[in-house]
Amino acid sequence: xxxxxxxxxxxxxxxxxxxxxxxxxxxxxxxxxxxxxxxxxxxxxxxxxxxxxxxxxxxxxxxxxxxxxxxxxxxxxxxxxxxxxxxxxxxxxxxxxxxxxxxxxxxxxxxxxxxxxxxxxxxxxxxxxxxxxxxxxxxxxxxxxxxxxxxxxxxxxxxxxxxxxxxxxxxxxx
Ligand SMILES: [Zn+2]
Ligand SMILES: [Zn+2]
Numbered sequence: 001x002x003x004x005x006x007x008x009x010x011x012x013x014x015x016x017x018x019x020x021x022x023x024x025x026x027x028x029x030x031x032x033x034x035x036x037x038x039x040x041x042x043x044x045x046x047x048x049x050x051x052x053x054x055x056x057x058x059x060x061x062x063x064x065x066x067x068x069x070x071x072x073x074x075x076x077x078x079x080x081x082x083x084x085x086x087x088x089x090x091x092x093x094x095x096x097x098x099x100x101x102x103x104x105x106x107x108x109x110x111x112x113x114x115x116x117x118x119x120x121x122x123x124x125x126x127x128x129x130x131x132x133x134x135x136x137x138x139x140x141x142x143x144x145x146x147x148x149x150x151x152x153x154x155x156x157x158x159x160x161x162x163x164x165x166x167x168x169x170x171x172x173x174x
Pocket of ligand 1: 060
């Protein structure tokens, strides 16, 4: 794999994903994703409420609390309370709703954040053959990575990457 040319395209499409993510109106999380076939951009999507209903900036986030297992030096694993917003349809799910199956066969999804389990499960059944992400999401990493391996979908992180200026939202606490 020619890593030099590979990196250029990775940066190009990841930059687009980050630009797209700035469209999100959820103050808690801005996620962007793009569908790429060969070197052709076939779709873009971000996380948001369904069309025609108030979004997070208008109606506030719809927050649920849950406990998450996190690694702990002493006991091995401990529980940490986490909040997340469930008002939005995730970027990857919107991407699947607005692209065609035939276009997705063998394609690559670039996404600003590592997909959650639900999105990963849907992507695994969507015809795509590669997922490239930048920001990590440790909660679901292991089961998502295992799923992608089972499905033969390449799953990789661009780690030495810097997002374009002003595209990384500050996550607010409210
Ligand atoms: Zn929200
Ligand atoms: Zn998701």
